[in-house]
Amino acid sequence: MSTTPRPARHWTSSFSDHFSGNEPGIFTPLHETLLLHGDHYMHLADLMSYMNATTGCATSNADSDAWVRKAILNVASSGKFSSDRTIAEYEATSADKTMPGAVGSLKEQKE
Numbered sequence: 001m002s003t004t005p006r007p008a009r010h011w012t013s014s015f016s017d018h019f020s021g022n023e024p025g026i027f028t029p030l031h032e033t034l035l036l037h038g039d040h041y042m043h044l045a046d047l048m049s050y051m052n053a054t055t056g057c058a059t060s061n062a063d064s065d066a067w068v069r070k071a072i073l074n075v076a077s078s079g080k081f082s083s084d085r086t087i088a089e090y091e092a093t094s095a096d097k098t099m100p101g102a103v104g105s106l107k108e109q110k111e
Contacts, residue, residue: 010051011035014031015028
């Protein structure tokens with residue numbers, strides 16, 4: 001884990017019951033899992049990048065014209081979802097095959 005001041009400050013706040021006054025110790029298992037028993041799923045590996053991206057989003061969101069432009073460009077450049085293509089390819093290659101437990105082909109079932 002990075003011990004730079006910014007993440008360290010957040011860890012100190014999180015594990016000192018700062019955010020859980022009504023439930024002291026609620027984050028103890030998280031603290032033990034991540035910091036004492038090894039971060040097996042690498043949750044902390046990109047912590048600084050995540051924090052920087054969050055700050056960048058907040059800054060961009062403050063300028064609504066820039067935020068709208070970025071959102072439109074993001075959606076416009078996303079293309080089709082890979083699952084859309086995969087389903088279309090499966091349908092095209094399976095059109096004449098019979099599904100298990102079904103009567104007739106997929107093509108006949110659609111008609």
